[in-house]
Amino acid sequence: MAAPQKVSDTELQILDVLWDCPAQTIRAVCESIYGDASTSHYATVQSLLERLEKKGWVTRDRSERRHLFSAVRDRSEFIGEQIQGIANAVCDGSVVALLGQLAHSGNFSKKERQELRRLIEGEES
Amino acid sequence: MSFLSVLLTKVILATTLAAFAEVVRRRATRPGTAYALWASVLAVLIIPSFFSVSVPDQMLIPLRAAANGMADWYAADVEAESLGSRASESVEAPGVATDTLVKIVVVCWLVGCLILFHRRLLIVGRIRKLVGLASEAPAEFNEQCSRLSCELRMNRVPRVVMTGGTFSPFLWDPIRGEASIVMPAALLRRISKVSLDAILRHELIHVRRRDAWRNRLVFLISTLWWWFPTAVMARRRLLVLEELCTDAEVIRENPQRAKEYAHALLDTDEFLAAGSRADLSVVPAFTQGNFLRERIVRIVAEPPRRSSGHSRSIVYLVAAASLALGVTAAGVPERGANGLIADVSSPTPTMHDVESVDVSEPQSLSASMLPDSDVVSVRRTDREIVLVWPRTASAENLMPVARPDIESEGRATRSVRLVRVSEDGMEPRVWKIDRSAADGSPLKRSEVDWLFGFLALNNVIVDCDGTKHQHPGRTTNVV
16 A cells, blocks of 8 residues: 555645535635635645645636635545554664554464464354 | 763663563563653663662673773774874873763764754644644533543543544644543544444543653653663653553453453554554554554453552562662772772772782882783872773773863862883873962862772772772782
């Protein structure tokens, strides 16, 4: 699986707005984040949205005069992919030292897993 | 003790303890015992030693040779540069060389720590943001979590959050803020209520054991000792043992549910296998299967046992003793009540082995006065230390003595002369560190300690009470 494109913190802020209210104009996103839509803020949000569009996280609806932006993936999918990306990138256990995790993938085949299940049942009977 | 000696002591002690901990890990049925020992391996690395124990000198030779080799390698360059000015009486370069080497090591060490901390904190910050964005799991899961928290007599109830993706459920327990159990939404849909119960119990036991805090400490120490393989190994072992301890505790809390718990582990493994195998794993891929198998076998095959107070006491005693101990070479004499160094380990002294040398007038020394090429003579007064080295001793041996911090503090009167003898008397070059202070105060105790520590590190036994001792290879006589 290809590693998902990295998203910066400011880009994440934009995505957060789009997840809450899909199909937003640049001005609306700008007002959600900054509370106003001054020229500089507008330009910042515009460039961030363009960057997200290039990365494939945002789609633009050009059918209207004012373009509408929406997130391509939903929040849950995005977070899952990012966590997967971190997990795949960090394999030395140094970061996951800070997390508790339930199970490690045993890379078992179906047959091996069945054998283990029989072992579990066998101990019980 | 010098920087290198402290380092050496820590490395030897931690490695020895790690070997013992590994043996215990393989043989002991209770993971808690091995956990305590592996934790003390890391503790040894940060806690200062309070007592010293002697170990056979031969054990230390390879490590010491490595440490000295580095210093000599660096000092050789400086020595080559100073050959042109051999007539000069005062040479500061050798001491500077050792000191510079230590500085380089310290700087590399710190830079390594900073890079690793920065990198890891960035990732942790990222996970914090992602977990913060995750949505709350349906109320029924949170209610189930609250019920289990009550059963486990816990004050804190973490929230259950869910998100997309295929990863192992994990606990996020930040320093500030609420703990969260992060569950992949697909797993929540897939597993039975009984399996979810087992998974939540596992994560709640992590919270109850305060594993997040333990892991932070482990992370901190192993990052500080990033270059030391034993520290890295200790971190990995502790993370694996932590899982085994948690399993044992889950089963102990609810022995009749062991089967369900083992099935829940396999369900999670099956879920990970079906996805893209993104696994927040702490064990290398080639051992993962073995580890999961080991966990399952332990869960179903071994009855849950609480470690007895007796065995726990023994483990804690060993761990505590290790923390307090330091290591010194057997050849290093202990300091007597008078502050001087007394030999405690060398064989009974024989007077005929040692030549006494009067160095009160160093200028009159000749090679014939030092018949044994391994003899080092030391004269000590409150104002001066004179070391006379024989002609065959290498100049590099003398270099570390000219350490700048002996001469740079400028408060006490001190003079350290390093005299090297040639065939026809005094060699033109005399390493001399001489600083006369106005107050005429005696040599500082720490300076004398350091100097004698250096001699000890070089297998030289020094005795200042008039007796003369022989040590394999070198003999010292103090006049």
